[in-house]
Amino acid sequence: MNVSFERVVIAGVGLIGGSFAAALRQAAVARHLVGVGRSRASLDEALALGLIDEVQTDWAAALKGADLVLLAMPVGQMATVMAAMAPHLEAQTLVTDAGSTKADVIDAIYTHLGVHIARFVPAHPIAGAEKSGPAAASATLFQDRKVVLTPLPENAPDAIDRVRAAWVACGAQMFQMSPQEHDRVFAAVSHLPHLLAFGLVHDLAARANAEQLFKYAASGFRDFTRIAGSHPEMWRDICVANRQALLAELDAYLAQLAWLRALLLQGDGQELEKLFSEASAARNKWANSQ
């Protein structure tokens, strides 16, 4: 489907919002890009970098004549932003978001944008975000990356098609899930690993011999903790929003660790090797298939 937009509003011009703007511009499907956000410094930087054409601090002015809005702020701010947008949203304007959790964003849509629900199509781009801010934005961030749509029963079919086409124009591969399934899957493969990495680094950094420990940490530790360098506020919001699914995953993992702890206590090398072999085979099979 060919798609083009006259006026696209990017709310939150960091890594994700800035990259969406850059990708739409590179695909030549957005004529005029407007940035909105709480940080004037980020907006000015995005303007200077050419990611957007115009900075707006007023929702009425920003939304006037808009075809498409992307909400790309930490999920904890989504409800407040939707409430601010609601009085000014025109009937034709499509909305999508880039939130890493979906049930909470959709709750906020029902609460604040109920009348506009036919045209708000929730999305989650699966794109790395351990760097943040407009300077980290790239027109190729979504190239060949997965974007999961979690359409609502109330969404108009043409709205879904056009939002999908906007993400496809960014180079994304499109997938579709229910919001509940989405939140469970990403609790397991994304939110829990982030929590575990933050926790390990926090534990070590608080030690009296932290400097010595970090001195001998090597490439395995570097990769294992890369996601502990992620944006604290973004991950706070994700963990709070998806805490139900995340707690279920954490508890499953704690049960696994209790089992590993018992094997260590017993010095049960046979069972440890079996577990490591299964994990190693599964991980390498997955990594080689990517």
Add this chain to the structure above:
Amino acid sequence: MNVSFERVVIAGVGLIGGSFAAALRQAAVARHLVGVGRSRASLDEALALGLIDEVQTDWAAALKGADLVLLAMPVGQMATVMAAMAPHLEAQTLVTDAGSTKADVIDAIYTHLGVHIARFVPAHPIAGAEKSGPAAASATLFQDRKVVLTPLPENAPDAIDRVRAAWVACGAQMFQMSPQEHDRVFAAVSHLPHLLAFGLVHDLAARANAEQLFKYAASGFRDFTRIAGSHPEMWRDICVANRQALLAELDAYLAQLAWLRALLLQGDGQELEKLFSEASAARNKWANSQ
């Protein structure tokens, strides 16, 4: 210190042993390299790759006239190998090892090589090992990587100097610690992360929806779990050998996870953000200093 060896015996010609052989040869400090090991296939492969000059299955023949022996097998095999070597080790022969744990290797030295203890200088090269086998060996594996020596009170000063010089010839940066300190530090920054990564992948791979979970796992998961692709037997041996220090680290981490779990249950975004911010700052400060 300039060093050169007429005959070097490599026991275990996998990633580490093969790379040690290749590095010594490239530095032109080893004239003749002999491979010993339990896998005839690996020995033949190492010979075909030119990592070693000679394959030996008999310790008496291998050790005759040897200047230097490297033990580079999983730490669980060290004691058996030392017992087999003991009757044939000549008085002048230096020995070092590449075990990731030191207290257990040193126990085995006292048990099996007591009479030779002046010339066995334990070492641990901090070099990545998620690939294994002679084909993964490289003359540059130890270039600018840390090697930790844990010399024994009984070591002869010239033995320490010459073993250090062998590792320096491989390009390594040399450090020195007590065996106990070594095992505690690496339990924290290496052994625990491996255990955690193996555990996470094992937990997910056993799920009914494992295929779906892996499908949506992205680059953060890839890096977090890279070390779960490591050699199962090697990591079994490390975990069993260092289980005392590893259990202490696991328990500290479980306390951290219990705290994170409480914050999630309470939905305490403020404390979560504080913890994530401290972890993120510590991780990025460390990564940028490397």
